[in-house]
Amino acid sequence: MQKSIHISTPAHNGLYDITRQVEAIVSESGVKTGMVNVYVQGATAGIMIQENWDESVQTDVITLLRKIIPPGVWEHDAQDNNGDAHLKAGIVGPQETIPIVNGKMGLSTWQNIFLCEFDGPRSNRKIMVTVIAN
Amino acid sequence: MQKSIHISTPAHNGLYDITRQVEAIVSESGVKTGMVNVYVQGATAGIMIQENWDESVQTDVITLLRKIIPPGVWEHDAQDNNGDAHLKAGIVGPQETIPIVNGKMGLSTWQNIFLCEFDGPRSNRKIMVTVIAN
């Protein structure tokens, strides 16, 4: 099974929890053992597995990435003024592949799947979800 | 085939080579061509492919991550005092997917699979290993 998730991202930089939507696709697929690949299109966003107990870690991710990849100092800024967004996306990466165990994703209690927006707001970020049985 | 690896991590920050355990599962699966996904549960650990000639690169990984992600300066520290561990885990990522070539992992001579512990010691880190044939 392969389906896409579409979400809007109101923040310029922000993390958006998509765990529930991915889990629904895994459940619908009926696959009991396998893998699910979660892949975001666009070269200024990423996918990160992270805790979602409250918003503190999400805020810390944005703070860390701004510190090590500041805006406004990149060659690419001459084109689009979003060199930092491309670099953040490249370091975080566009995908994670997650095991399916007993029909559910093999996430632990504090692991959630986040779309990381680095160049928002965007009205329609598209994430491809591909389920494969083993 | 899907199996879990369980290891204890005596260090607060440390890399632990799990290549041999993953290779044993690939071998047991009988898959000749495909992929193996190696995924660590828990939001304060990661999986990294790295050299294991001696311990120097492992030490350097810990040094680098402490330099760019220092402890004690994150919002999440108000909850658990382990904000740095979550950020390191998010940047390194919880998984790698590795090709299976002629019944073995397609690692080169100097590529080994490491569990990266960022919030130890832990008595039982669980890594899911999922093998898929193509």
Add this chain to the structure above:
Amino acid sequence: MQKSIHISTPAHNGLYDITRQVEAIVSESGVKTGMVNVYVQGATAGIMIQENWDESVQTDVITLLRKIIPPGVWEHDAQDNNGDAHLKAGIVGPQETIPIVNGKMGLSTWQNIFLCEFDGPRSNRKIMVTVIAN
């Protein structure tokens, strides 16, 4: 289907676009829906999805990684003088797994697949490409 790509890397640090070669293997496989895993052997190179409108982002990636992972200050330098290359490879990671949608990779317009060389020049970097149908 599983095939390897071989490329030479004239730069010490450089990004090399391999999208066309990977797409050719996906096309040859005949798989319409699935995943393709792109994995580079060697512990001093990585795979990154990134924009290829011009060379600016590629240059910025090299600049960023040299800033946060400078050469010459690592324990491993006593062995091979390439500690920075190993650390860059570990952070970027050796692989990406990309969905196959309607017989083509599910990349967006500005997403290209790059081999990242961190310890060149090398005459023969080997990248394994593994296609799996779902």
